[in-house]
Amino acid sequence: MFTNGPMLLQFETAFADFCGTRHCIGVSSGTDALRFALLAAGIGAGQAVITVPNSFIATAEAVVQSGALPEFVDVDPTTCNLSVNKLREYLSAHCRREGEGHLISRRSGRRVTAILPVHLYGQPADMDPIMELAEHHELAVIEDACQAHGAEYISQAANRWRPAGSIGRAAAFSFYPGKNLGACGEAGAVTTDDDELARKVRMLRDHGQAHKYEHAIEGYNGRMDTIQAGILLAKLRRxxxxxxxxxxxxxxxxxxxxxxxxxxxxxxxxxxxxxxxxxxxxxxxxxxxxxxxxxxxxxxxxxxxxxxxxxxxxxxxxxxxxxxxxxxxxxxxxxxxxxxxxxxxxxxxxxxxxxxxxxxxxxxxxxxxxxx
Ligand SMILES: Cc1ncc(COP(=O)(O)O)c(C=O)c1O
The missing domain is CATH 3.90.1150.10 (Aspartate Aminotransferase, domain 1)
Incomplete structure (x- = not known):
């Protein structure tokens, strides 16, 4: 009852609803949320993940802990978020196509497989062009929404405002006490519409268990304390x-x-x-x-x-x-x-x-x- 208890499910349902996603999986921190989202999206050894250099260190730590390495692209001076022009330039001038059409970084020789934009200070990155470039190059997009609870992005592609954390393949939130939605301790969550990715994150947070003592994959101890879920559920209303x-x-x-x-x-x-x-x-x-x-x-x-x-x-x-x-x-x-x-x-x-x-x-x- 103290971890993964019934109140966790209540919070997960409420936060998924808040973000407009099919799933929310509560975990023990934003860093774990990033790591599990990357791992569940298939990011791993030998790969490179594009992200920004002006974030909290956890953004890059999670990439490394997934087995990949970060490759940085500079930000826009007026928004402090990933520069779409620099991203485009990176993808065309600093990458090449190889073998089966894989995108390879000229810098590291690694296969580039994902983009990890950060919604810094709670302001969404320019997601439409990022999603378009990602689709074109077959890259997964994992949003670092650790600071962006309730922020919104008007997507011209979808013709509506979309909550941060509902646009990429998955997103990571932190509920560190100082965040807009803060726990009384450490907590985080992954949001996604992808059923399979959600299933993997649920296993990763709980020692890779599909069922009790059936460990389908190697996992982690990354569960959310039920008491934090209760606090978050109460605070989410405000x-x-x-x-x-x-x-x-x-x-x-x-x-x-x-x-x-x-x-x-x-x-x-x-x-x-x-x-x-x-x-x-x-x-x-x-x-x-x-x-x-x-x-x-x-x-x-x-x-x-x-x-x-x-x-x-x-x-x-x-x-x-x-x-x-x-x-x-x-x-x-x-x-x-x-x-x-x-x-x-x-x-x-x-x-x-x-x-x-x-x-x-x-x-x-x-x-x-x-x-x-
Ligand atoms: C942009 C960003 N990414 C990741 C994290 C990591 O979250 P946590 O501290 O919950 O592990 C934070 C939290 O400070 C953050 O601000």
């Missing part, structure tokens, strides 16, 4: 309302920051309805500003200060500084300012005032530019 509150807070930030030169704001393209897991601004003097905010008692953070391709853990992949200029620049400029459903307008005014007082005014910026 998720739409909380996301709406975050969206209102994001609009207020946009108004306030409009009069704050030197602050770059996140672009929300027409195709995306972000859940504003994070509200991420861009500033030149980021590290000093972070310290200044801390001194003023305002909690801010950096997501993420070191791109994955420059992390020591992934040195063996052979990437170097300069390989992904957009992701690398973002890592020096992004700053997540306070964002949560019950954030008050007066608190936002104070955040913006502290930032405005710290940054040089427009005339000072012009004077400094003239001097240099």
């Amino acid at each position: 998720l739409q309302e909380w996301n709406q509150q975050r969206r209102s807070a994001a609009s207020r930030y946009r108004e306030l920051f409009a009069e704050c030169p030197g602050v770059g704001l996140p672009r929300e393209p027409d195709y995306a309805r972000s859940n504003y897991h994070l509200f991420v601004i861009r500033v030149a003097e980021r590290d000093a500003l972070l310290e200044h905010l801390g001194e003023a008692g305002i909690g801010a953070a950096i997501h993420y200060p070191v791109p994955i391709h420059l992390q020591s853990a992934f040195r063996y992949l052979g990437y170097k500084s300069g390989d992904f200029p957009v992701a690398e620049r973002l890592a020096t400029e992004v700053l997540s300012v306070p964002m949560y459903p019950h954030l008050q307008s007066s608190e936002q005014e104070r955040v913006v005032e502290v930032i405005r007082n710290f940054l040089p005014t427009e005339s000072e910026t012009a004077r400094l530019a003239a001097v240099s």
Whole structure:
């Protein structure tokens, strides 16, 4: 009853309904959700999976743990998500066709089998062209929706808004406590319309069992605690309302920051309805500003200060500084300012005032530019 209990099934049914998918399989973390989704989609040894360098490290860890290796493609500077132009360029210029038509990476010689777009900060990546390219090249698409509970994408192909996590072959969600839908501990889920993939994920999370003590495949201990499912089920009822509150807070930030030169704001393209897991601004003097905010008692953070391709853990992949200029620049400029459903307008005014007082005014910026 403590793991895989009846309340888990209730939560899985409710979250699948929320995402508009046939299946939701609760697991023990977002990282496990990514790993199991990749494994169940057939990703494994000798393969390469395309993803972005500016995500939480778990995105790349899951790829490696499936047996494949990540190959990075740079992101769009205005959305911070996978650049469709760079993806197209990667597929045409950095891959070749071999043998039975397999797509081979010129960089690693590995067969490219999947794309793992990340809906960073809760804003969906541009999924229509990604799905089109994936179909053309016969690649599986697994969405990293770990930050995107309730975010939506308007699909021209489907002529409707689609929830993040319902577009690719499967998706991974994290219910880490700080997420828009957070457990009181670790938890995650895979969503999919694919019956066979769902069946495999159910086995992978539970030691590969098809039935008790019948281990059809080698699996993992990746189950969700029933108590977390109960907490998530209760919180799920409020998720739409909380996301709406975050969206209102994001609009207020946009108004306030409009009069704050030197602050770059996140672009929300027409195709995306972000859940504003994070509200991420861009500033030149980021590290000093972070310290200044801390001194003023305002909690801010950096997501993420070191791109994955420059992390020591992934040195063996052979990437170097300069390989992904957009992701690398973002890592020096992004700053997540306070964002949560019950954030008050007066608190936002104070955040913006502290930032405005710290940054040089427009005339000072012009004077400094003239001097240099
Ligand atoms: C983009 C992204 N991918 C994967 C994960 C991993 O999720 P978890 O921490 O639940 O394993 C996270 C969570 O922080 C995330 O933000």
